[in-house]
Amino acid sequence: SYELTQPPSVSVSPGQTARITCSGDALPKQYAYWYQQKPGQAPVLVIYKDSERPSGIPERFSGSSSGTTVTLTISGVQAEDEADYYCQSADSSGIYRVFGGGTKLTVL
Amino acid sequence: EVQLVESGGGLVQPGGSLRLSCAASGFTLSSHSMNWVRQAPGKGLEWISYISSSSSSIYYADSVKGRFTISRDNAKNSQYLQMKSLRAEDTAVYYCARDWGVNDGDVYYYYGMDVWGQGTTVTVSS
Numbered sequence: 503s504y505e506l507t508q509p510p511s512v513s514v515s516p517g518q519t520a521r522i523t524c525s526g527d528a529l530p531k532q533y534a535y536w537y538q539q540k541p542g543q544a545p546v547l548v549i550y551k552d553s554e555r556p557s558g559i560p561e562r563f564s565g566s567s568s569g570t571t572v573t574l575t576i577s578g579v580q581a582e583d584e585a586d587y588y589c590q591s592a593d594s595s596g597i598y599r600v601f602g603g604g605t606k607l608t609v610l
Numbered sequence: 611e612v613q614l615v616e617s618g619g620g621l622v623q624p625g626g627s628l629r630l631s632c633a634a635s636g637f638t639l640s641s642h643s644m645n646w647v648r649q650a651p652g653k654g655l656e657w658i659s660y661i662s663s664s665s666s667s668i669y670y671a672d673s674v675k676g677r678f679t680i681s682r683d684n685a686k687n688s689q690y691l692q693m694k695s696l697r698a699e700d701t702a703v704y705y706c707a708r709d710w711g712v713n714d715g716d717v718y719y720y721y722g723m724d725v726w727g728q729g730t731t732v733t734v735s736s
Contacts, residue, residue, distance in 0.1 A: 503672055535722040537655070544705060544726035545647075545655065551721065588655050590722070597669055599645070604654040 504528060504593035506602035513608040520576040522605045524589030527570055534572040535590040536565060538583075539604075545588065549574060576607070584609045612636035612725055614706050619730030622696055630691040630730060632706030637725075640684035643667075643709035645723060646691050648702035648732075656702075661689065663713075674700075696734045703729040 506526040514520040524534060534552050537545035547556055549565035552572055562577045572591075576583055589602040618630040632644070646659045659680040660669045668680055677696075682689040689706060710724035 533720075537723075539655075544728055545707075545723075546726075547710075547722045547724050550710070554721075556722075556724065586654075590655075590657070598671065599657040599660065601647075601655040601657055 504598065504600050506589055506591060506600055508587075508589060508602040508605045510603070511606045511608065513610055514579050515610045516581060517578055520579050520583070520607055522574045522576075522587050522589075522607065523571055524573070524591075524602045525571045526591060526600075526602075528594040529567065529570050529572055529591060531594055532591045532596060534565070534567065536563075536574045537588045537590060537601075538585045539588065540585045548587075579607075579609055581609050583607060614708065614725055614727035616704060616706055616727045616730035619704065619732045621733045621735065623736050624697060624734055626696050626734070627692070627694045628696065628732060630693065630704055630706075630732070632689045632691075632727060634687045634689075634708075637708075639682065639687045639689070643711055643718075644680075644682065644689045645707045645709065646678075646680060647705045647707050647723070647726075648700075649705070649729075650699070650702040653702075659691065660709075662718075693732070696732075698734050701732060701734050703731050705729045 536549035539545040552567040553565040564575045586604045588604045613635045615633045643662045658671045661680045679692040706727045707723035708725040710721040712719045
């Protein structure tokens with residue numbers, strides 16, 4: 503079955519830039535989506551279609567794509583950004599959705 | 611307020627069955643495709659099923675195919691997940707999630723899962 507690979511953890515100091523990657527063979531063909539999940543809460547969509555930001559999501563969240571890797575970038579990280587982040591996409595058929603394993607962002 | 615509320619979780623023995631419900635409010639369910647996503651304790655998110663707005667397209671992850679059945683009742687603004695032959699590895703918080711998408715003829719444009727419920731916990735144990 504299709505898999506998306508994320509680093510288990512990323513750590514940054516407040517004000518720095520955090521970059522979280524997600525790799526998958528079908529990413530050149532399928533868009534990626536990013537979700538933020540804080541402890542005990544439901545996920546929140548923060549990036550759609552690789553690089554678009556839903557309304558209400560701060561401008562410091564951005565996304566990019568290059569080949570088989572997509573990247574979530576959080577500029578000027580704040581303490582409130584500490585959370586788990588999941589990429590989501592679909593297999594090459596576009597039918598079966600899949601989440602990456604998640605990345606825990608720690609703000610030092 | 612746009613909201614999804616799951617119910618029906620609980621403790622069930624291995625091999626047992628359970629039916630989860632997801633009630634929508636603040637929007638018309640019939641306009642949206644829907645999903646079920648689960649999260650095992652301390653683990654990541656796992657997409658398990660999708661149903662289109664008219665129920666014409668239904669998909670399952672391999673992990674639940676043949677055991678789980680997704681359905682919806684647009685008149686009741688609700689969707690459901692019937693779970694059978696439950697296993698210990700099905701223990702998880704189960705979320706329903708709304709598709710943010712647009713139908714344009716035969717093409718469906720997907721923009722992500724934009725509304726999530728708070729989840730209902732299913733524990734499979736003897």
